[in-house]
Amino acid sequence: MLVHFSETLAPLMEKPLTATLPNGLRIVLLERHDAPIVSWNVWANVGSVNETDETAGICHLIEHMIFKGTSKRPVGQIAREVEAAGGDMNAYTSFDETVFYINMPSRTMSVGLDVLADATSDPTFDEAELTREKEVVVEEISRAEDNPSQMVGEKLFQTAYAVHPYRRPIAGNRKTVRGISRNYLKDFYHQWYVGPNLIFIGVGDFRGEEILKKLESLLGKIRFRNPPAQQIPLDPPQTSPRLSLYGMNIEGHYMDLAMPIPQFTHEDVPALDLLGQVLGGGASSRLEQRLKEKEGLVSAINAYPYTPRYPGLLTIGCLLRNKQPEKVLQVVWEEVDRIRQEGIRPVELVRAKENLKSSRIYEKQTVDRLARKLGFFSGIAGDLDYEEPYYQKIASLKNDDLLKVAEQYLQPERMNLSLCHPKGEPWGKLEKTLSSLGRHSPKKKSRPSSEVRSFRLSSGVRLFVRENHSLPLVSIRSVSLGGLRAEKSGNNGISHLASLLLTKGTESRIAQEIAEESENISGHFDGFSSSNLFGIGSLFLTEKLTEGVNLFCDLLLHPSFPPEEIQKEKEVIYTAIRNREDSLPSVAIRHFLSHLYPKHPYGLPLLGTKKSVQGIRREELIRFYQKTIHPKNIVLAISGDVDAEELNERLDQKFKKRFDPYHPLQILKTRCPPSPLENIIKRKEKFQAHVVYGFLGTTVKNRERYSLDMLSAILSGQGGRLFLELRDKQGLAYTVSFQAQEGVEEGYLMFYIGCDPQKLDLSLQGMEKELEKITTHPPTPEEMERAKRYLIGNYEMELQKNSTVASLIASNEILGIGWKEMHRYPQEIEKVTAEAVLAVAKKYIRKQNSVLSIVRP
Secondary structure, rough: OEEOOOOOHHHHHOEEEEEEEEOOOEEEEEEOOOEEEEEEEEEEEEHHHHOOOOOHHHHHHHHHOOOOEEOOOOOOHHHHHHOOOOOOOEEEEEEOOOOOOOEEEEEEEEHHHHHHHHHOOOEEEHHHHHHHHHHHHHHHHHHHOHHHHHHHHHHHHHHHHHOHHOOOOOOOOOHHHHHOOOOHHHHHHHOOOOOOEEEEEEEEEHHHHHHHHHHHHOOOOOOOOOOOOOOOOOOOOOOOOOEEEEEEEOOEEEEEEEEOOOOOOOOOOHHHHHHHHHHHOOOOOHHHHHHHHOOOEEEEEEEEEOOOOOOOOEEEEEEOOOOOOOHHHHHHHHHHHHHHOOOOOOHHHHHHHHHHHHHHHOOOOOOHHHHHHHHHHHHHOOOHHHHHHHHHHHOOHHHHHHHHHHHOOOOHHOOOEEEEEEEEOOOOOHHHHHHHHOOOOOOOOEEEEEEEEEOOOOOOOOOEEEEEEEEEEEEEEEEEEHHHHHHHHHHHHHHHHHHHHHOOOOOOOOOHHHHHHHHHOOOEEEEEOOEEEEEEEEEEEEEHHHHHHHHHHHHHHEOOOHHHHHHHHHHHHOOOOOHHHHOOOHHHHHHHHHHHHOOHHOOOOOOOOOOHEEEEEEEHHHHHHHHHHHHHHEEEEEEEEHHHHHHHEEEEHHHHOOOOOOOOOOOOOOOOOOOEEEEEEEOOOOOOEEEEEEOOEEEOOHHHHHHHHHHHHOOOOOOHHHHHHHHOOOEEEEEEEEEOOOEEOOOEEEEEEEEOOHHHHHHHHHHHHHHHHHHOOOOOHHHHHHHHHHHHHHHHOOOOOOOHHHHHHHHHHHHOOOOOOOHHHHHHHHHOOOOHHHHHHHHHHHHHOEEEEEEEE
């Protein structure tokens, strides 16, 4: 029998229906009918904090195993059922929780409901599957150890927490993972993953009372018992700064800083959230403006409070541009200390509050994000009604309140520093710099959505507007043909550089004014460049429509390409070019493309090379921009809470300017490699091998691309052939995938494998066998149905976002396949036959014209 206990939540979150089953399991259901999508989640209040040093990683291992089979569903069936229903399933583990979820179209919601309930109430933890999955987790640990961004964070937590379990990596280590037996795993699961520790959360297009009745029978068999009593050791107050230095085989310098702060439910957290926004919450924040824009010390920097169930950290993360961690540390502390001494300006406080307010709206865009939010309030805060008083506190805070909190928590003796750097570099001075912080501080002073409407501005620009009044958000996107395809080796990288500079100065605004103005309206404005396209996108609140449209048009139509900003962005790109060697999958892909397209721009790196970027002059950037941004080469797409007619009139006035003559891009030729090419790049002291293997593909206008998408879905995904065969059955690889990418000219088909180097030959042999199967026999009816539901379901879930809709409309129109492709795509996927999939597999998967790229130790 269900026991109702609450049906209220903050007004912006609507009203969820809540209940508790006799076994103690709580249920939270929030109806949302603006899109035919549901998100089912089981939130377990169990995480790595509940483990011991000897069993570290067991919750993460349970996350990997939960969808691996039940008494009713053998290994592999869960993934097939979910993907055949158009769904997407996954799980994640944190310090405080383990979450299992399925997102899918509402028309097949009962499949996901039954599968998730079955998987969490009756997992079998198959012995053979557990053995394989342990090795998968070990490979995941190896991958993390190759990733400096991840390692710098792990080392930070090991430094900042002396005794608290947060100091352990969530995935555990190789020894503990391999030492976990099936019996111990089952015992741990049945002790901790019990009714009082579980919350079922559903958000989406359903009727709450109907789902409640189903859940009573589906989840009622989970046992009632209290979880084990556990005393979590808390860290004593920190009295001196701490330092962690970690040498890796990398090019860049990755630095994280942190100071201890309270847990999420503490009364000081709203003020700390505002401090995080002022310090490093966006392009106009103090750290971004000082360290990146003005002094050029970092390529990227951010700051935010991490506030879990137990005491957390205010963290500052940065990627150094030069070898100056001492200087970066000093400047960071100067900005922190300025807040401690002086507080913040009124305009900063207003901007920070607006940013947090807008994030509250953005979180409502998709059902899965809403479900995660409900889980956090239910599981971590322990109160579904927590959000409203939190935002009331945010609105009431004044400068003096933030100053008081800054003085209490932002203290030099509480600073923790983690630095991942290239091996062999000495950093003896850094400890001295860290210890000296603070010694010389100064003394104190809804309407329904409509169809897409099309217009043509008097300048010739094509405009498409889709009114969507479900949320007060607006997304505008301008797309033009260009990008990498418009480049040559001599100016390689000019598209990417130009896209960065679109937001760095106009004829009437300097870069800092642009950053401040965009944050004043709680907006995002970003230039972009890809293989085929160039443009700018934006997202902002409807109440700031006038300001948002004015800024968007100024950035697109009047960029000034200031010389000092050009040099700054070049320096950022140089760092990115140097650091891209740290991402081994990207290295393998880049070398694959360069050999597949030896004489076509698709083979060039998107960032360019240091030499090519260095040679790009301001005059070339202006010419590139003038050739690309022309009424005959611009499509504008808008999706959101707007009036289409009013926007058409407003934009028509904005685009009345003089443009240079238009010279369209010429069609370029690609060619297959005349014989198989093998490109092996060796890297020392790495843990994993990375394989990319592929062929030339097709164009965006070729109808065979639908069959290739089906081929990709059949091979990929947790229910796909590659995953089931190479990872689940044989345990050969941590990551296996297949991708079909179209272009204006021929795109590519690409297989990717990330595996233990000792399993490389077996992985390649396994891939060859799967290629032979897919090119000789048509897929089964079950595979076809799963792939169609998977593609269509995930496509429909993406259409929840205004930014996705605007991007699809503009891109499809400028590429020549028409904006109506957005609606046509699911219908075309439904038409694909097994014979058509076999035909494209035979046509495009050609071993005699292949390229193989391998990065390995």
